[in-house]
Amino acid sequence: MSGDADLARVAELMADRARSRILLALTSGRELSASLLADEAGVSRSTASAHLRKLTEGGLIAVRADGKNRHYRLAGPAVSEVLERLMELAPPEPITSLRASTRASQMRRARSCYDHLAGQLGVGIMRSMLERGFLLGGDGGFHPGGEGADRPAAYGRDLDYELTGSGRDFLDDVGVRLPGGRRPLVRYCVDWTETRHHLAGQVGRGLHDRFLEAGWVEQRASSRAVRVTSAGAAALDRLFGLVVEPG
Structure with missing residues (x-):
C-alpha cells in the first residue's frame, strides 16, 4: 500500500x-549541457553535477549521454507546467546586476514557454491573429476582475479559442506544420510578464518550430530568451504587421 503523495520530497528539490535556476533554464524545452547549466546556476561544475544528480534521481529532469558529455532536459510537459504554475506564486528575484537586468529585458521581449513563443513576441503574434480573424474566442486580454480559473504563468482555462478556416490557410501559407497528437489544437497561457494571452497547443508549437526552422528567431544560450533576427523582423512585419527590432 502507498501513502499520500510525498510533496516534501519534490519541494526540497x-x-x-541553484537547482531552481537549473530547472528554469530547462523550461526553454531544449537539452542543455552540464557546463551551461552550471553557468546558469552560478555554481562550479562539480557542484552542478551534484545538483543534476539529485534532480535526475528525483524524476524532475532526464539525461542523455553523448560520449563523455551529458545533456539534460525536463522529464516531461508535466514538470514544465508545474514550474510555470509555481512562477505564478513566486515573487520576482531582485535585479542586482547589469547581467540580470539584461536577462530580464530579454525574457520579457521574446522567450520560449516550453514549446511555444511567449513574452511581447508571443503576445503580439496572438493579438495579430485575433485582429485578422484567424482566431476566435476572446480578445487576448487577461481581465483579473472577471476571470475564473485563469492565473498568470499558467495555461488558460476560461476561454475556448478556435482556429478559423482563414487561420488554417494562413498557417499553411506561412509553412507551419501542426504536430498532431492528443494535445488541443489551440490553447493559451496567461503570459507572466505581459499579463495577456499567448498561443500554446498545436498552433503555438507549430509557430515556434517554424520560427526556429526559418531562422526568424534564435535561442539564446542557456536561457529561455530568444533573439529576433533581421529576417525574423521582416517576416513579423510582413506576416503579422508587427514592428520588431532585431536583436
Missing part, C-alpha cells in the same frame, strides 16, 4: 536556489 526545488527549494535550493
